[in-house]
Amino acid sequence: MSPTVTETGTFACPSCGESLDPSARFCEACGEPTGVPIVPDPGLDDPTEPVEIPRAAAPGTCPRCDAPIDDDGYCTSCGHKAVEPVDVEDRGAIAYATHRGRRHHRNEDSGAVATTAEGWPVLVVSDGVSASPNPHRASAAAVEAATVALAGVPFGGANAVRAAVVAAHEATVAVPADGDPHWPDDGTHPACTIVVAVAAGDRVVVGNVGDARGHLLGPDPAAPSGWSARQLTTDDSLAAAAVAAGADPEEALSGPAGHAITAWLGADATALDPHVAEVPAAAGDLVLVDSDGLWNYAPTDAALGEVAGRFLPSPGEPVPAAAVCEALVTWAVEAGGADNICVALAPVAPPAAAEPSEREEPTP
Amino acid sequence: MTTTDAPGGAPFTAETFQNQYLAAGADMVDAVVTVTAAGDPAAVGAATAGAGDRAEVIVVDCSGSMGSSRKMEAAKEAAAAAVDVLDDGVSFAIVAGDHEAKMLWPVDGRSFAIADDDDRLSAKHAIGQLQPAGGTAIGTWLDLARRLFAAVPDKASHAILLTDGRNEHQQPGELAAAVEACRGVFQCDCRGVGVDWEVEELRGIATALLGTVDIVADPGRLAADFQAMIASSQSRALPHVSLRLWSPEGATLEFLRQVSPEVVDLTATGTTSPGVKLARDFLLGGWTPGESRDYHLRIEVRAGGVGDEMLAGRVSLVLADGTVATQALVKAIWTDDRELSTRMDRQVAHYTGQAELADAIQAGLAAAKAGDEKTATVKLGRAVQLATESGHEDTMRLLQEMVEVDDAESGTVRLKREADQAAQMTLDTRSTRTVRLGKPEAEQPAGEGSGA
Numbered sequence: 001m002s003p004t005v006t007e008t009g010t011f012a013c014p015s016c017g018e019s020l021d022p023s024a025r026f027c028e029a030c031g032e033p034t035g036v037p038i039v040p041d042p043g044l045d046d047p048t049e050p051v052e053i054p055r056a057a058a059p060g061t062c063p064r065c066d067a068p069i070d071d072d073g074y075c076t077s078c079g080h081k082a083v084e085p086v087d088v089e090d091r092g093a094i095a096y097a098t099h100r101g102r103r104h105h106r107n108e109d110s111g112a113v114a115t116t117a118e119g120w121p122v123l124v125v126s127d128g129v130s131a132s133p134n135p136h137r138a139s140a141a142a143v144e145a146a147t148v149a150l151a152g153v154p155f156g157g158a159n160a161v162r163a164a165v166v167a168a169h170e171a172t173v174a175v176p177a178d179g180d181p182h183w184p185d186d187g188t189h190p191a192c193t194i195v196v197a198v199a200a201g202d203r204v205v206v207g208n209v210g211d212a213r214g215h216l217l218g219p220d221p222a223a224p225s226g227w228s229a230r231q232l233t234t235d236d237s238l239a240a241a242a243v244a245a246g247a248d249p250e251e252a253l254s255g256p257a258g259h260a261i262t263a264w265l266g267a268d269a270t271a272l273d274p275h276v277a278e279v280p281a282a283a284g285d286l287v288l289v290d291s292d293g294l295w296n297y298a299p300t301d302a303a304l305g306e307v308a309g310r311f312l313p314s315p316g317e318p319v320p321a322a323a324v325c326e327a328l329v330t331w332a333v334e335a336g337g338a339d340n341i342c343v344a345l346a347p348v349a350p351p352a353a354a355e356p357s358e359r360e361e362p363t364p
Numbered sequence: 365m366t367t368t369d370a371p372g373g374a375p376f377t378a379e380t381f382q383n384q385y386l387a388a389g390a391d392m393v394d395a396v397v398t399v400t401a402a403g404d405p406a407a408v409g410a411a412t413a414g415a416g417d418r419a420e421v422i423v424v425d426c427s428g429s430m431g432s433s434r435k436m437e438a439a440k441e442a443a444a445a446a447v448d449v450l451d452d453g454v455s456f457a458i459v460a461g462d463h464e465a466k467m468l469w470p471v472d473g474r475s476f477a478i479a480d481d482d483d484r485l486s487a488k489h490a491i492g493q494l495q496p497a498g499g500t501a502i503g504t505w506l507d508l509a510r511r512l513f514a515a516v517p518d519k520a521s522h523a524i525l526l527t528d529g530r531n532e533h534q535q536p537g538e539l540a541a542a543v544e545a546c547r548g549v550f551q552c553d554c555r556g557v558g559v560d561w562e563v564e565e566l567r568g569i570a571t572a573l574l575g576t577v578d579i580v581a582d583p584g585r586l587a588a589d590f591q592a593m594i595a596s597s598q599s600r601a602l603p604h605v606s607l608r609l610w611s612p613e614g615a616t617l618e619f620l621r622q623v624s625p626e627v628v629d630l631t632a633t634g635t636t637s638p639g640v641k642l643a644r645d646f647l648l649g650g651w652t653p654g655e656s657r658d659y660h661l662r663i664e665v666r667a668g669g670v671g672d673e674m675l676a677g678r679v680s681l682v683l684a685d686g687t688v689a690t691q692a693l694v695k696a697i698w699t700d701d702r703e704l705s706t707r708m709d710r711q712v713a714h715y716t717g718q719a720e721l722a723d724a725i726q727a728g729l730a731a732a733k734a735g736d737e738k739t740a741t742v743k744l745g746r747a748v749q750l751a752t753e754s755g756h757e758d759t760m761r762l763l764q765e766m767v768e769v770d771d772a773e774s775g776t777v778r779l780k781r782e783a784d785q786a787a788q789m790t791l792d793t794r795s796t797r798t799v800r801l802g803k804p805e806a807e808q809p810a811g812e813g814s815g816a
Contacts (some may be wrong), residue, residue, distance in 0.1 A: 001693075065613075070675075072675065072693060074674070074675035075612070075640070075675075076641070076642075076667075077612065077613045078612050078613055078614075078674075079611070079612030079613075079615070079665070079674045079675040079676060080612075080672060080673070080674050080675075081672075081673035081674065081675070100671075101671065102670075102672075103669075103671035103699075103700065104671060105671065105673065105697050105699060106384075106803065128702075136436040182704060183703075185705070191462045204776070337671065
């Protein structure tokens with residue numbers, strides 16, 4: 001059952017009639033469930049139904065009213081800024097994509113992809129903390145530092161991932177707090193979250209601080225989409241703490257402070273303690289890293305596997321990484337785009353898989 | 365703040381001051397746009413007006429009342445002084461006005477004399493023959509000036525209108541119709557001499573005809589004032605400039621007003637822009653090189669969703685030949701970040717206060733005239749408060765002629781029992797003059813919290 005959304009973009013609570021945001025799953029007034037699915041996309045209920053991903057309007061015309069776009073990027077009729085396309089970095093088998101979403105005025109997420117000396121994919125995503133100055137610069141600095149630490153050098157395993165996160169932290173600390181027109185000079189410092197993943201042949205090493213996530217996607221004949229997902233990272237968030245203490249995951253996330261993070265990179269961070277995980281993986285598996293702009297709309301392994309499966313080919317077929325990343329970002333924008341979105345994807349066994357003899361043994 | 369002026373130099377530059385961020389559901393966009401003319405417009409390729417491209421008409425009241433207090437003599441001296449400073453080659457005419465309008469010079473069948481030594485001498489001789497007699501029908505004076513200027517439509521046209529009385533020998537509607545017919549044909553600076561003229565009447569003419577209005581209480585100061593007006597007119601190198609405002613489908617212009625150097629409401633003066641959809645043109649008249657004016661505009665738009673960005677207005681400066689000289693963008697970005705949406709731009713706050721100051725003075729003086737001392741005290745007290753907040757010393761001085769100030773910060777005042785009539789008219793006439801905002805570094809209240 002889907003509640004009726006009115007012209008004003010709100011809908012009435014089925015229990016008490018309170019006017020609610022269309023994404024609200026519980027009524028703010030009476031607390032009753034509203035029936036809004038956790039992934040607010042009508043296609044989700046029927047996975048066999050083809051999902052229509054709305055594309056950008058024809059270049060130079062406004063998607064709202066079809067009028068021409070002026071030289072400054074605004075519609076000549078309704079004045080709305082033309083929606084900018086998803087920013088995609090295509091490195092063949094490896095890719096990332098990012099977009100500012102619908103509700104934030106700038107993209108404070110950053111992403112990068114690279115390879116180690118062995119040719120193993122390195123994926124990095126960082127989410128600038130909006131409640132800090134220069135968050136976009138913080139995430140860019142963090143991503144660059146983490147990528148530089150891993151790219152083109154022999155992979156050093158879990159310690160190398162931890163070191164990359166530390167390097168990202170130090171780069172974030174160096175970002176100046178002043179000069180952000182959108183933030184008063186109030187003594188807070190630039191901050192961001194980070195996730196770093198390396199698909200090192202038969203295993204995946206992933207490190208994170210904050211709530212950017214890393215997932216292992218694998219073929220799963222039992223799953224409706226043919227793919228299942230497993231979160232490898234541990235969120236530093238109040239919701240994760242509540243779940244650890246026994247709360248229901250969905251309820252924990254939907255609470256008012258569900259998305260508050262408890263750890264981050266930057267000068268205001270307390271003791272830096274990155275989570276680093278190393279899991280075995282098989283050829284044909286995929287590594288997906290993403291900011292909460294994506295996973296907010298697919299917060300559980302089941303939901304994420306379901307959504308990713310829509311845009312992935314059948315297991316065994318070549319994965320068009322850039323197209324999948326772009327489709328996932330576009331899906332999150334269409335699902336509401338409440339936050340900036342950044343996702344990166346790589347296969348566990350890269351096409352030019354390194355010979356075992358070239359591998360550096362990981363340091364324990 | 366956005367600057368969209370051409371880096372290589374343009375005849376105009378325009379700069380927007382606004383808080384672009386709106387709360388969810390908000391639909392009112394405020395911005396102040398500062399427009400500045402280049403120091404040397406010819407150097408940046410703009411077509412400028414020389415002496416041969418200008419026409420001046422000097423309209424002198426010669427009604428019977430001008431015979432008292434040496435006013436006629438002073439007006440003759442002033443008109444002669446104005447003729448003296450006309451550049452060689454300027455087309456000019458002198459009109460004498462009472463209950464009808466008469467050509468004083470030239471009277472040889474030409475519409476305009478061309479300023480040279482001979483014509484200047486002849487004109488001054490004609491001026492010397494003026495005798496005060498008859499009534500006052502200002503509309504007929506404007507009609508004659510308009511007919512003269514209509515013969516030279518390509519020239520930068522300017523008139524000076526001097527009167528000492530009300531438009532008594534015409535119906536109010538006749539004057540209003542005459543003013544409307546003159547709109548866009550010429551610019552007109554108006555001066556009232558003595559204390560028997562109507563501030564509101566002359567202000568209406570000057571506002572519609574893009575000119576200034578002032579009181580010359582002392583006839584002895586007229587000559588210098590006339591020369592200054594001619595000098596100012598002759599320095600307007602950029603004639604016939606318009607402000608073009610584009611705003612999106614469904615948007616409504618709440619107001620567009622010039623707010624510096626004085627408050628002039630332009631909202632109703634817009635006309636459909638030729639060949640540009642959703643745009644209106646507002647005549648600004650001529651500009652002096654280096655001149656800078658501020659405009660405050662408020663546009664109601666269709667509210668966007670959080671995260672949407674909209675171009676709420678595009679302000680362009682359009683030259684006489686239709687060239688767009690520069691533009692400034694007014695934006696709206698909807699956010700759920702109250703930190704962003706609740707800020708008020710300093711310029712917008714300041715000029716909101718300055719406009720309220722002008723309103724408070726005019727309402728206070730009108731109430732005093734009508735014998736409503738309570739309203740007069742409240743309004744003039746508010747004016748004292750606003751003038752103090754914004755550091756408007758000239759207006760403060762004039763207000764102190766009307767009221768005893770007990771506490772400027774709270775606006776506590778007492779009306780003076782015997783306020784001077786000329787002082788009262790001076791305050792009324794100059795109520796629309798504004799001050800600009802000081803530098804942010806300076807410890808200045810900036811009129812914030814004075815929201816109207």
